[in-house]
Amino acid sequence: MSDMYRQQLLDHARRPRHHGVLAEATHTRHEANPSCGDVIDIYLVTSSNGLVEQVSFTGQGCVISQAATSMLLESVAGRSVAEVLAMCPEDVVGLLGIEPGPMRINCALLPLRALHKVLSR
Amino acid sequence: MDAFVDFKKHFSALHDPAVVYLDSAATTQVPDSVLAAVSSYARGGRGNPYRGLHTFAAKATKLLSSSRATVAAFIGARPEELLFTKGTTEGLNLVARALGSRLCPGDQVVLTIFEHHANLLPWRELARERGFSITYLPMAKNGSVDLELAKKIIGSRTKVVAVTQASNVLGTILPVYELAELAHDVGALVVVDAAQSVARLPVDVHQLGCDALAFGAHKMYGPEGIGAVYISDHLRPQLSPLLYGGGMVDEVLDDTIRYAEDLRLFEAGSPNVAGAVGFAAACEFLQLLGLEHVRQHELELTAKLVRALAELPRVIIHSPAPELGRVGVVSFSIEGVHSHDVAQLLADQGVAIRAGYHCAAPLTRCLDIGGTVRVSFGVYNDLADVDKLIEGVKTVLARFV
Numbered sequence: 001m002s003d004m005y006r007q008q009l010l011d012h013a014r015r016p017r018h019h020g021v022l023a024e025a026t027h028t029r030h031e032a033n034p035s036c037g038d039v040i041d042i043y044l045v046t047s048s049n050g051l052v053e054q055v056s057f058t059g060q061g062c063v064i065s066q067a068a069t070s071m072l073l074e075s076v077a078g079r080s081v082a083e084v085l086a087m088c089p090e091d092v093v094g095l096l097g098i099e100p101g102p103m104r105i106n107c108a109l110l111p112l113r114a115l116h117k118v119l120s121r
Numbered sequence: 122m123d124a125f126v127d128f129k130k131h132f133s134a135l136h137d138p139a140v141v142y143l144d145s146a147a148t149t150q151v152p153d154s155v156l157a158a159v160s161s162y163a164r165g166g167r168g169n170p171y172r173g174l175h176t177f178a179a180k181a182t183k184l185l186s187s188s189r190a191t192v193a194a195f196i197g198a199r200p201e202e203l204l205f206t207k208g209t210t211e212g213l214n215l216v217a218r219a220l221g222s223r224l225c226p227g228d229q230v231v232l233t234i235f236e237h238h239a240n241l242l243p244w245r246e247l248a249r250e251r252g253f254s255i256t257y258l259p260m261a262k263n264g265s266v267d268l269e270l271a272k273k274i275i276g277s278r279t280k281v282v283a284v285t286q287a288s289n290v291l292g293t294i295l296p297v298y299e300l301a302e303l304a305h306d307v308g309a310l311v312v313v314d315a316a317q318s319v320a321r322l323p324v325d326v327h328q329l330g331c332d333a334l335a336f337g338a339h340k341m342y343g344p345e346g347i348g349a350v351y352i353s354d355h356l357r358p359q360l361s362p363l364l365y366g367g368g369m370v371d372e373v374l375d376d377t378i379r380y381a382e383d384l385r386l387f388e389a390g391s392p393n394v395a396g397a398v399g400f401a402a403a404c405e406f407l408q409l410l411g412l413e414h415v416r417q418h419e420l421e422l423t424a425k426l427v428r429a430l431a432e433l434p435r436v437i438i439h440s441p442a443p444e445l446g447r448v449g450v451v452s453f454s455i456e457g458v459h460s461h462d463v464a465q466l467l468a469d470q471g472v473a474i475r476a477g478y479h480c481a482a483p484l485t486r487c488l489d490i491g492g493t494v495r496v497s498f499g500v501y502n503d504l505a506d507v508d509k510l511i512e513g514v515k516t517v518l519a520r521f522v
Contacts, residue, residue: 004465004469005462005465005466005520005521034478035477036459036460036461036476036477036492037460037477037478037485037492061459061461062459062460062461062462063459063462064461064462104461104465107461
């Protein structure tokens with residue numbers, strides 16, 4: 001049986017961290033993955049010295065997309081915008097601890113895509 | 122079911138008993154007879170039809186023409202009514218482009234909520250360009266469209282009724298015959314998306330009375346990259362080519378171009394002969410089986426599947442149509458589990474199904490189901506495949522619920 005659904009992933013998908021809307025967000029981004037129909041909205045507060053101070057998200061979708069968003073946001077909280085922009089797909093795969101394979105990689109990378117788009121503006 | 126006992130032996134891809142392929146609405150597997158026809162053409166020497174006088178070119182020309190006749194006959198059409206395309210999508214785009222670009226504000230195109238994006242986006246884009254309106258026939262309580270409502274919607278403003286014959290999500294068979302009649306009563310043209318129906322139901326374009334009908338080979342046991350569209354005599358003069366290039370002209374002079382007056386006008390570029398040969402072989406394969414047997418087989422599998430799914434907790438079946446009102450395509454969801462997670466766990470057990478929105482967003486949105494798990498049968502499936510799927514779903518339930 002696939003280890004794609006290892007306990008930590010299921011836990012993040014069921015009890016996502018930083019879930020909800022940040023009314024005071026400085027950056028928001030809606031991102032969708034048409035094949036799975038995953039959607040996420042991420043909310044960030046960045047500081048004047050270039051730190052990601054607060055993070056949150058809302059969304060719906062498969063375990064991989066929602067767990068990846070929860071885990072990635074947890075890991076970027078408190079880091080610098082530059083560091084987040086330098087993150088690559090391998091970093092997300094490392095966080096998830098699974099190899100999503102060609103069909104699920106878009107689910108896994110949805111939050112990274114959202115972060116990169118919103119922070120590179 | 123007799124005709125289909127041990128039927129997997131005709132499909133090399135399905136020889137491994139661990140493979141349970143239930144995604145034929147996406148693409149079917151190819152029988153060895155079709156593969157043999159395609160390879161025998163190439164082994165015997167390829168040629169470019171209509172171009173060249175050597176043996177290979179002559180043979181390719183002949184094969185293209187006989188393949189066209191076979192595929193045309195499969196849907197009750199004459200060869201001069203059938204265009205080869207690269208698939209259903211191209212056929213629908215060609216027709217939509219021809220018809221839609223003549224429409225004006227005030228005109229109406231009627232679609233159904235069941236349409237695949239291939240029969241939706243071309244019209245949506247043209248509506249934006251030309252300013253005509255699109256009306257969707259909604260899903261009625263019986264899971265199909267309400268003909269009384271259709272009678273009210275299809276009126277003097279209606280110029281085109283474009284409708285799928287069978288839903289790729291729910292399997293619902295739509296009343297295309299009745300809709301065609303309503304359309305013709307008001308002088309509208311009828312376009313049919315037969316991608317899902319043509320390998321599952323007998324289709325006769327003249328009986329149907331449609332003006333265009335598009336389908337693709339890869340969903341009917343044929344090769345990828347080739348399809349066909351039937352174009353009625355009435356519609357043909359209104360079409361303009363999507364592509365310009367070799368093989369579509371009679372004469373090119375410095376100041377004038379005389380285009381071919383037959384179907385070659387719409388098939389610019391070197392034809393896909395291997396595809397056409399395989400397409401024809403696929404039609405022959407289905408004819409040999411008999412579509413009435415295919416249908417019987419599918420009904421038996423579908424009935425067993427629906428019965429078994431209905432017994433499982435948290436499983437919601439989304440195909441509200443009665444048994445006889447649908448083809449061998451069934452969608453369901455498991456409460457609290459995303460369809461792609463179901464698909465993944467089933468894939469891990471060797472069971473291939475499709476999950477998600479199935480390129481039919483208006484329908485999945487109207488049902489508010491956020492993606493479905495879709496099982497679709499082919500001639501090679503048997504009752505044991507249904508058992509394996511149900512076992513797989515039970516594993517998903519145990520894991521997630």
